[in-house]
Structures are given as structure tokens and as C-alpha cells.
Amino acid sequence: MRAAVIHGAGDVHIENVPDPTIRQPTDALVRVVRACICGSDLWPYGSLPHSDTEQRIGHEFLGVVEDLGADVAGFARGDLVVAPFVWSDGTCEFCREGLQTSCRHGGSWARDGIDGGQGEAVRVPQAQGTLVKLPVAADSALLPSLMTLSDVFPTGYHCAVKAGVTPRTTVTVIGDGAVGLSAVLAAKRLGAEQIILMGRHRERTDLGVEFGATDVVAERGEAGIEKVRGLTGGDGTHTVLECVGLAAAIETALGVVRDGGVVSRVGAPQYSQVPMDFGPFLRNITRTGGVAPARAYIDQLLPDILDGRIEPGRVFDRTVGLDEVPDGYQAMADRKALKVLVTP
Amino acid sequence: MRAAVIHGAGDVHIENVPDPTIRQPTDALVRVVRACICGSDLWPYGSLPHSDTEQRIGHEFLGVVEDLGADVAGFARGDLVVAPFVWSDGTCEFCREGLQTSCRHGGSWARDGIDGGQGEAVRVPQAQGTLVKLPVAADSALLPSLMTLSDVFPTGYHCAVKAGVTPRTTVTVIGDGAVGLSAVLAAKRLGAEQIILMGRHRERTDLGVEFGATDVVAERGEAGIEKVRGLTGGDGTHTVLECVGLAAAIETALGVVRDGGVVSRVGAPQYSQVPMDFGPFLRNITRTGGVAPARAYIDQLLPDILDGRIEPGRVFDRTVGLDEVPDGYQAMADRKALKVLVTP
Numbered sequence: 256m257r258a259a260v261i262h263g264a265g266d267v268h269i270e271n272v273p274d275p276t277i278r279q280p281t282d283a284l285v286r287v288v289r290a291c292i293c294g295s296d297l298w299p300y301g302s303l304p305h306s307d308t309e310q311r312i313g314h315e316f317l318g319v320v321e322d323l324g325a326d327v328a329g330f331a332r333g334d335l336v337v338a339p340f341v342w343s344d345g346t347c348e349f350c351r352e353g354l355q356t357s358c359r360h361g362g363s364w365a366r367d368g369i370d371g372g373q374g375e376a377v378r379v380p381q382a383q384g385t386l387v388k389l390p391v392a393a394d395s396a397l398l399p400s401l402m403t404l405s406d407v408f409p410t411g412y413h414c415a416v417k418a419g420v421t422p423r424t425t426v427t428v429i430g431d432g433a434v435g436l437s438a439v440l441a442a443k444r445l446g447a448e449q450i451i452l453m454g455r456h457r458e459r460t461d462l463g464v465e466f467g468a469t470d471v472v473a474e475r476g477e478a479g480i481e482k483v484r485g486l487t488g489g490d491g492t493h494t495v496l497e498c499v500g501l502a503a504a505i506e507t508a509l510g511v512v513r514d515g516g517v518v519s520r521v522g523a524p525q526y527s528q529v530p531m532d533f534g535p536f537l538r539n540i541t542r543t544g545g546v547a548p549a550r551a552y553i554d555q556l557l558p559d560i561l562d563g564r565i566e567p568g569r570v571f572d573r574t575v576g577l578d579e580v581p582d583g584y585q586a587m588a589d590r591k592a593l594k595v596l597v598t599p
Numbered sequence: 600m601r602a603a604v605i606h607g608a609g610d611v612h613i614e615n616v617p618d619p620t621i622r623q624p625t626d627a628l629v630r631v632v633r634a635c636i637c638g639s640d641l642w643p644y645g646s647l648p649h650s651d652t653e654q655r656i657g658h659e660f661l662g663v664v665e666d667l668g669a670d671v672a673g674f675a676r677g678d679l680v681v682a683p684f685v686w687s688d689g690t691c692e693f694c695r696e697g698l699q700t701s702c703r704h705g706g707s708w709a710r711d712g713i714d715g716g717q718g719e720a721v722r723v724p725q726a727q728g729t730l731v732k733l734p735v736a737a738d739s740a741l742l743p744s745l746m747t748l749s750d751v752f753p754t755g756y757h758c759a760v761k762a763g764v765t766p767r768t769t770v771t772v773i774g775d776g777a778v779g780l781s782a783v784l785a786a787k788r789l790g791a792e793q794i795i796l797m798g799r800h801r802e803r804t805d806l807g808v809e810f811g812a813t814d815v816v817a818e819r820g821e822a823g824i825e826k827v828r829g830l831t832g833g834d835g836t837h838t839v840l841e842c843v844g845l846a847a848a849i850e851t852a853l854g855v856v857r858d859g860g861v862v863s864r865v866g867a868p869q870y871s872q873v874p875m876d877f878g879p880f881l882r883n884i885t886r887t888g889g890v891a892p893a894r895a896y897i898d899q900l901l902p903d904i905l906d907g908r909i910e911p912g913r914v915f916d917r918t919v920g921l922d923e924v925p926d927g928y929q930a931m932a933d934r935k936a937l938k939v940l941v942t943p
Contacts, residue, residue, distance in 0.1 A: 349858060354883060357858035417885070505875075514693060514701035524880050528872040531849075531886070536868050539698060539889035541761070545880045 258374025261312045263305030267581045275378035283382030284322035289402045290372045290597040295523045311365040313373025314340040315405035327382045336386040339549035340406040345384020353551035399568030400560045408567040411437025413547035418494035418519035422446035430498035431459040433570040433594040438496040443467025480510035502526040520544035571596040602718025605656045607649030611925045619722035627726030628666035633746045634716045634941040639867045655709040657717025658684040659749035671726045680730040683893035684750040689728020697895035743912025744904045752911040755781025757891035762838035762863035766790035774842035775803040777914040777938040782840040787811025824854035846870040864888035915940040
């Protein structure tokens with residue numbers, strides 16, 4: 256079959272790879288109907304040292320079940336399913352607690368012999384714990400929004416949930432990428448009444464306003480911090496959703512968070528340490544967040560998408576075929592596309 | 600009057616200082632009956648650059664109200680009162696939320712012209728918001744435990760509360776100082792069934808066991824981490840109460856916390872950055888804690904002390920007069936005393 260591989264920074268190609276087959280009784284074989292490119296895919300696309308050994312890439316997909324291992328119950332061939340960006344058994348203590356990213360028998364796509372999402376098909380390990388059936392046809396107009404259940408929307412949602420967003424908390428979202436916009440949508444769904452979106456790409460922040468942002472701050476650094484403080488009586492917001500992953504964003508988060516507040520991060524961290532000295536200590540700032548257990552949120556978010564109450568799929572502003580995936584990467588890297596949907 | 604002053608590392612003396620008087624209608628004048636020396640006092644005692652300008656020191660005291668400003672309601676001369684280690688107005692939004700350490704009109708003892716706790720008397724700003732009446736005589740045998748309400752016990756309690764300790768969470772307490780032992784007592788009060796105390800001073804960890812620790816780990820670093828993991832099925836504990844303040848303790852905390860768990864810190868941080876890279880991100884570790892709003896906890900902890908259900912005052916293992924305060928500092932610095940009570 257054909258699938259995306261990466262050899263190094265800027266070097267993503269579609270190549271022929273071995274066809275996936277059922278290997279374990281807990282496997283499923285899924286033909287990919289939609290995939291997409293993640294902001295986190297841009298980190299290796301931007302900096303991975305070149306290697307002659309290709310790596311598979313992509314961790315978001317939905318598709319049709321083509322085959323099932325003997326131990327996979329609750330699914331049938333022909334089912335449309337979405338896969339969260341980490342696979343998990345669904346039965347261990349961590350899975351039962353809703354932390355499927357720490358599953359005792361789980362793992363990541365596109366590594367250690369597991370297929371990536373950007374390809375024609377995927378062997379899904381621990382299929383029963385991992386996959387969620389989608390009660391729509393494979394040509395549903397809802398596919399883009401359903402596709403976001405794989406990663407970007409639950410990631411934004413996790414950020415807001417971990418921050419403790421409620422109707423009584425004010426919110427700053429840092430970053431107007433697809434995760435940041437998803438976090439706005441999440442904060443709105445959780446009832447927040449003031450949602451300040453920090454971002455400087457007008458077409459993105461416009462979508463953020465449609466998703467629920469009440470204020471947009473285009474300034475960065477100290478100027479941005481001052482602006483947010485000005486919008487909050489000088490105090491900053493109870494919660495800050497950091498959806499970038501850069502040290503500068505963490506610094507901004509500390510600047511705009513209210514005393515006693517929470518900085519929640521879901522941007523894949525491109526830093527190794529963060530300031531944690533006497534300042535945040537005296538202000539009782541909590542830092543939380545991390546990689547989102549998307550599987551934990553799909554069941555509760557799915558009905559809102561099926562009902563049309565929310566449309567997280569609006570973050571996709573470009574659709575490409577599998578052969579155009581390399582162009583999709585470049586478009587996202589150049590910020591010409593917010594998030595790219597793939598139709599293999 | 601006489602009070603403790605510090606000129607630099609190792610240089611604490613009792614000197615004559617101006618007698619405090621009521622200056623604002625919100626002030627109270629309190630004659631100190633008990634004070635104590637805090638582990639955090641040892642940081643300047645260990646490293647403050649020498650200066651000819653003395654600084655007052657000490658932030659924990661209880662005493663008798665000798666005079667009251669016109670605006671202070673609810674107190675009378677002769678009342679025995681305890682002061683939390685930060686003074687606060689009790690009326691601003693932060694105080695109403697229980698974050699009196701961020702009070703809009705509050706501040707710290709022993710700086711900016713405010714008396715320290717280690718002295719004969721204290722002018723208490725914002726007395727109505729700050730002080731709590733103690734319904735016992737000034738010679739009560741409960742005074743040591745009541746004295747801990749000023750700082751050390753609420754600090755341990757804050758650590759446990761912020762960590763989210765409940766009967767369902769396992770707990771590691773890092774540090775067998777007075778705060779660590781208070782955190783053990785707090786975790787026990789909050790219902791934790793497994794409380795692992797990391798400390799290597801036998802007489803202190805013995806008290807920790809009496810306070811509720813179920814396991815003691817004397818090893819440090821990697822060996823200590825392995826030991827805690829061995830006691831928890833390999834996973835670590837849901838909550839970690841970091842009561843030291845050194846970078847090594849934070850590293851240990853990361854090593855012993857369970858995926859999805861919380862590291863809460865109340866040790867005054869002697870570091871400026873903490874590791875916050877992909878590891879804790881993938882494990883969804885939350886970091887919380889900070890300076891304890893002791894005032895927020897006194898009302899709920901006081902009855903347990905009055906009833907004799909808990910005896911946090913057992914952390915005091917030496918009592919000195921005001922003149923012996925310098926010896927008290929040295930004894931704590933030499934680890935010959937756990938925590939020193941002062942009877943001015």
C-alpha cells in the first residue's frame with residue numbers, strides 16, 4: 256500500500272510500504288477514509304535529522320473496518336471508526352481512569368512497526384480498546400469534524416478540562432493554531448464566559464471568535480500580557496490554555512495567569528525546563544496538562560458533533576489526496592494552511 | 600522592646616528595637632506569647648549576604664491582644680490570638696477565595712517596617728482579617744499545637760489539599776522536616792491510606808509514623824525512587840508532597856509520581872527552573888502548590904487541635920527564650936533540633 260514516510264526535515268514522501276495484515280487476535284485492519292496532518296507532525300518536519308531509514312508518520316485517521324482479529328468484540332467489517340492518536344487496551348487501570356495515554360499495553364502510531372495514520376490502511380493494535388464506532392456513512396458531511404476526534408479537538412478539550420474551566424473561570428487561550436481554536440471551542444462548551452484568544456493570524460482568530468472567543472489579543476510578549484491583564488481588571492485569567500509548546504508561550508502563560516490560577520499545556524513541549532522560582536510559588540500557580548488521552552473524551556464529544564452543535568472540523572482549511580501530503584506539510588509549515596485533511 | 604534581627608548568614612541577634620504602637624485604625628498590638636523558628640528562616644540564616652542594616656526576622660507567633668485600632672471588630676484586649684505568616688485584609692476577592700497570600704492589601708512580617716514574629720510584641724496590620732482568636736488560656740498546654748497554625752501545619756495541609764489527597768489517593772511525602780511531618784498529618788487527616796515518608800532522620804521519621812506514615816523510605820535519589828515504586832506496584836503514588844524546596848527533591852518527586860498524578864510543593868524553592876520536558880508531558884504530571892494561605896485553613900484545623908484529635912505541636916523538640924533564639928537557629932541549622940519554639 257501507499258503511505259507517508261519522513262526521511263528528515265522537509266522530506267516527507269509517499270512510498271510503497273508493506274500491506275498491513277492482522278497479526279494479533281486483538282488487531283483490526285482499517286482502510287483509511289480520512290487522515291490529517293497535525294501541528295506536532297511539523298516538529299519532525301522542521302528539524303528531524305536526515306536518515307536513509309524512513310519513518311512512517313501520521314497519527315490521526317478514521318476509516319472502515321476491513322478485518323478483525325478473533326478477540327475484537329463490538330465491531331463488524333464495514334463499520335466506520337475513528338482512532339485516537341494513541342492506541343490502548345481499554346481495560347488497564349490507567350485506561351479505566353481515563354488516562355489511555357499511559358495504557359499498560361498501549362503505544363503510538365507510526366513507530367515500532369505500527370502503521371502511521373497517513374496511508375491507505377492501518378493495522379490497529381488493541382482495536383477493541385482503541386477504536387470508536389461512528390454512526391454515519393463513510394461519505395458523511397460530518398467527516399471533517401469527526402476526524403478531529405482523533406486528536407486536535409480532544410487535545411484542546413483536555414487542555415480545558417485539566418485547567419478546570421467552568422462557567423466561573425476566565426480563560427486565556429495561547430495560540431491560534433488548530434489546537435488553540437479547539438481549546439476555545441472546548442472552553443465555550445465548558446461554559447466559560449470570557450475567553451481571550453492570543454493569536455495574530457486574523458483568519459484564524461476570526462474562526463476563534465466564531466468558536467466562542469470573546470476577546471482577541473494579537474500582541475505577543477509583554478505587550479500581549481499587558482493587554483490580557485487590561486481585559487481582566489489587572490489580574491489575568493483563572494485558567495490559561497497553552498496550545499503552542501514553545502518556551503515563550505509558557506512565559507506568556509505565567510504572565511497572564513491570575514494568582515491561584517492554572518496553566519494547562521498541550522502544546523508538545525519544545526523546551527526542557529520552565530521557570531518555577533519564587534514568583535509562581537508565591538502566586539500559587541498550578542501547571543498541568545500533557546498529552547491528551549483523546550480516547551477518554553470521544554464518547555462525550557461525539558454526540559455534539561453528530562447533532563451539529565459544534566463543528567470542530569472547521570479547523571480544516573485544505574484537503575489533499577495522499578499524493579499531495581508532502582504539499583500539505585509544506586502549506587502548514589508555511590502557515591498557508593491551518594490544518595490539512597487527507598483523503599487517501 | 601527586644602526582638603530578633605539578622606545581619607547576614609549565621610548572624611542572628613536579639614536587639615532593642617522601637618516599641619510597636621497602633622498606627623492605623625486597622626492595626627492591633629499583640630504581645631507575643633509564643634513564636635517559633637521556621638525552616639524557611641534557615642535560608643537567610645544560611646546564605647544572606649552580610650549587611651550593616653539589620654533586618655527583622657520571624658513570621659510565626661501567637662499572643663495576647665494589648666491594643667486595638669478603632670476599625671478592628673471582633674477582638675478585645677486580653678484575647679489570645681494566632682497570626683498566620685502573611686497578614687491580609689480578609690475582604691478582598693483573593694481573601695474571600697481563600698488565597699490570602701495574594702491579598703490586595705496584605706503583606707509579610709519582618710519587612711517594610713512591619714515587625715517580625717520573633718520579638719516581644721508585634722503591630723499587626725489588617726488585624727481583623729489576619730488574627731484568629733484562640734479559645735484557651737495563655738498558659739494552655741495546647742499552645743505548641745496552636746502555634747503550628749501560624750505556618751507549619753497549614754503549610755503541610757495546603758500541600759496535601761492542593762495535591763488533591765483523598766482516601767483514594769496514595770501519597771509520598773518528601774522531607775522529614777517539620778513541614779514534611781505536618782504534610783503527613785494532613786494527608787492522614789484527609790483520609791489517605793498509604794502515606795510514604797521519604798526521610799533519613801530516624802527520630803523524625805518515627806514521629807512521621809506516629810503522625811500516620813505507613814512506610815518510611817530513607818534512601819535518596821534513584822535508590823529512593825526505586826523503593827517508592829516498589830511499594831506501589833511499580834507505578835509511584837497519585838500525589839507527591841514536596842516539602843523540601845531543593846531541585847533534588849523536585850527530581851525525586853517526578854520520579855515517584857504516578858502517571859496522571861500531582862506533585863505539590865510547599866518547600867520554599869531554592870531553584871529557578873524545573874524539568875518540564877516531554878517526559879512529564881507524556882505522563883500528564885500536574886505541578887501545584889506554593890506559599891500556603893495559612894489563614895484559609897486555621898478555622899477548619901483549630902477544632903481538631905482543641906479536641907486533641909491531632910497534635911501538630913509535637914514537631915517542636917526544643918523550647919528557648921528570646922535570648923536563646925540565636926542558639927535555636929544554630930540548632931536547627933545543625934539539625935540538632937527539628938523545630939524550635941520560642942517563649943519571649
